[in-house]
Amino acid sequence: MLNESRGSFDDIPRDPSPSADLCTVVYRSRAVKPLSDLDLKSLLRTAQARNQREAITGVVLYDSSHFFQWLEGPPAGVERVMESIRNDNRHRDLEILTKGAAPQRRFDGWDMKLAAPGASATSLRSEALEPPRDIIDGLRRQPAAAPSLLVKLVPLLPADNESPLSASLAGRELGNSAAAILRTVILDAVIPSLLDAHGFPPGRIEAPRANPRACELAELLIASDQTAALDLIRELRGKDGDVEQLFAPLLEPAARSLGDLWDEDVCSEFDVTLGLCRLQTAARLLGADSPRRILRVAQPSVLIAPVPGEIHQLVAGLDSEWLWHAGWSPRSEFPANERDLGDMLSSNWVDILDLSLSAAFRREESMPRLAGIIAGARRASRNPTLVVVVGGRAFVEDSAVGAEVGADVSSRTTRDIDRRMLESIQADGIVSPIVRAGRVQ
Known part of the structure; x- marks a missing residue:
């Protein structure tokens, strides 16, 4: 028995x-x-x-x-x-x-x-x-992650009349990874290059698809032993991988999965907050040995801050990491209230204000207040054409919310945020006096 x-x-x-x-x-x-x-x-x-x-x-x-x-x-x-x-x-x-x-x-x-x-x-x-070795290892390392790991077995069997390449291009992983690698190259490199060459707006390019192991990572992040979570991130990064490429496919969807686990009463809000902090720490640790670009031209002045009162700072942290690796020098602040934010904007020229809400929770209740914060920031700013970028789960799932709160750009992912910021600056045509003079701030 x-x-x-x-x-x-x-x-x-x-x-x-x-x-x-x-x-x-x-x-x-x-x-x-x-x-x-x-x-x-x-x-x-x-x-x-x-x-x-x-x-x-x-x-x-x-x-x-x-x-x-x-x-x-x-x-x-x-x-x-x-x-x-x-x-x-x-x-x-x-x-x-x-x-x-x-x-x-x-x-x-x-x-x-x-x-x-x-x-x-x-x-x-x-x-x-x-079963792939990573599934076996994942089950032994974290048995509680079995639900998210077992569902990964479904793509291993393409239809009888379907070629491996077709299965891969349709989004089904194969035991032989060659087709899957080809699909990644096509989606992440070939198609964007073709769109760019033919003059399609960058906004038409879709963000990278979430890594299917993001849910597994979320479950590991709320465990007491964090060795497995960091090992998984390192494994998916690869020996010579760029940590920036983990942001959109892995870290960001893992943050949203943390919110889903809370919604399902699997973990507490404290667990979610701790998990987000661990994600931000992992991005910083793994990015420490990544090379930083050297730019020959001045970049816009960017102020990155969580929305006053927002305790989750992952979005702000990832944006700051991305811009720093891209050669920018963003200024990260943590204003305690709207007045502190207004003082920062009135005492320094800022081209772009990057405000963020939680990467895990939707924060619907925060939208009316956020609209007031953005309006107040514009009034306080020395820059009459201040560009406001907003990020967080709410804007990933509904990009229209950004315009409703008065933002210029709704960021669905940290990836390529430097390019989107430059495009927004060029559209307005006004940048800081120091940038116009051609000197880095």
Whole structure:
């Protein structure tokens, strides 16, 4: 018999509303003994037959010592399957990692796939897949991240009539990374170059897509041991990688995932704040050894500040890091209130004011106040054409909000913020006297 697991199925929603028609359970358990290929085949056949009867889909990953399984389907069916799993004597120490209602299936069409090292070489063939090493390592390092790691197995199997290159260009990762690398080159280098050559506005170029491991990073950031989080960032950066390239694909979406974890009551607001601080520290540590550009021309005067009263400073920190590495000399301040901000703008010429809200929370309640702060900043500024840039999760998810609060630019990402600032300055045509004189401030 299995040991009693944490959690029960009493709180799985059984409401007849659409949101309760489907539920998901992810668990972890310890194998009693190593399983042979024949054992795995028997396990898979039993699971497939049982799941077909209950309309259950999912995946089970076996790493030679533990099982990680994702089940999804009607709540009553999932409960019956889990009761059978509890009574399976091939494992013990079953631990529920997540459970609850689900909006849709993530493994539609998979009665049950098996993911195991060496599985592709067994007689199971198409019913099994070889999990990438990073998924295995991630599960061992942080078992609680299993939900976000297991869903990454879906792209490993392209459709039967689909070429690997087509699968990669459609956004599905492959066991062979060559096509995925080609897709990245096309999206991040070739297409932007072609658009630029043909005179398309830079705003037409989409921001880099979020790294699928951003959710995993968020979960690691709220853990007590931060070694795994920093190791993951270093791993994704690569040996010779540029930390700036992690901002939009990884750090920024990880910050939003922290807000989602809070919204789901997985962590406290303090945990989110601590996680954001850890992201900012990681960006600073990993960027310390990155070369800084040497610019021969003067740059605009930029004042970077969180909105007075905003305790989350990640957006301001990332913007400052990006501009500094780009050769600029931004001034970072932390005004306690609107009067302090006004004094900063009235005592020094500022071309661009970069204000930011939380990277994790939407802060809808802050918008009326922010509109007043921006209006007051313009009145206090020595520069009659002050450009105001706003950033934070609220502006990532709805760029129109920036104009509603009176900003000139809504920043959806730190990436290339220097270019967007220059474009806004050129549009206004007025820059600081020192810049016009051709001297760096």
